[in-house]
Amino acid sequence: MFAIPLGDGAELRPLEPWQAEEFLAHMDRGRDYIGRYVGLPGITADLDSARAWLQAYADKTAADTGRLYGIRLEGRLVGGVLLRVFDTATGTCEAGCWLEPDAAGRGLVTRAVRVVIDWAIEARGMHRVEWLVAPENTASVNVARRLGMTREGLKHEDDPYRGVRQDTEIWSVLAPDWRAARASGVRDPAQLRPRSA
Numbered sequence: 001m002f003a004i005p006l007g008d009g010a011e012l013r014p015l016e017p018w019q020a021e022e023f024l025a026h027m028d029r030g031r032d033y034i035g036r037y038v039g040l041p042g043i044t045a046d047l048d049s050a051r052a053w054l055q056a057y058a059d060k061t062a063a064d065t066g067r068l069y070g071i072r073l074e075g076r077l078v079g080g081v082l083l084r085v086f087d088t089a090t091g092t093c094e095a096g097c098w099l100e101p102d103a104a105g106r107g108l109v110t111r112a113v114r115v116v117i118d119w120a121i122e123a124r125g126m127h128r129v130e131w132l133v134a135p136e137n138t139a140s141v142n143v144a145r146r147l148g149m150t151r152e153g154l155k156h157e158d159d160p161y162r163g164v165r166q167d168t169e170i171w172s173v174l175a176p177d178w179r180a181a182r183a184s185g186v187r188d189p190a191q192l193r194p195r196s197a
């Protein structure tokens with residue numbers, strides 16, 4: 001089983017259907033916190049649905065249409081990073097993330113998503129990585145900023161969540177900007193070639 005060190009005792013590892021019980025226990029620890037803006041807790045409410053969701057990502061991995069990785073802190077599953085969309089035909093993918101509350105505020109997600117974006121761009125030739133987020137989700141907007149993404153716009157009331165239509169901000173980073181930032185040692189591609197928001 002591979003593990004990519006993220007520093008400070010954290011690692012990025014595969015997250016697979018056989019780990020459904022551990023995943024459910026993790027989700028139970030973070031259900032309220034994670035569910036404020038994203039529907040993941042709702043679709044992984046019990047062991048069967050948790051296993052089905054992990055299996056859906058195992059199927060996406062096999063079909064090369066998505067990816068899912070767990071973030072572990074001192075061995076314990078505390079969050080995850082996913083490529084919800086992974087379209088090799090267009091070179092476009094969409095990244096997402098979550099943490100249980102005790103693991104937030106340490107930079108784990110930003111480091112984990114950097115690993116996944118590096119892989120998507122450098123190993124898989126993706127041109128565009130998107131980040132979709134509710135405008136009120138400041139912590140996630142800040143992750144997009146720290147990754148050097150550019151805010152492209154707002155989809156109005158496109159996301160019916162818990163009975164209310166929510167707006168969605170679209171952020172992205174393009175491969176040339178990601179590479180230029182890495183080559184120059186700058187973490188934030190937007191500092192090199194700002195795109196209009």
Ligand SMILES: CC(C)(COP(=O)(O)OP(=O)(O)OC[C@H]1O[C@@H](n2cnc3c(N)ncnc32)[C@H](O)[C@@H]1OP(=O)(O)O)[C@@H](O)C(=O)NCCC(=O)NCCS
Pocket residue numbers: 033034035037038096097098099100103104105106107108109110111132133134137139140142143
């Ligand atoms: C979105 C979410 C994952 C962000 O978590 P997070 O802990 O704020 O993000 P990171 O792991 O990148 O950590 C960054 C924070 O750690 C701090 N930090 C502490 N030590 C750090 C270090 N060594 N390196 C980097 N950052 C560090 C940063 O200052 C930052 O805090 P700040 O935003 O208050 O300044 C989390 O809020 C969450 O799970 N929300 C619910 C699910 C969700 O909304 N997912 C996103 C859907 S779009």
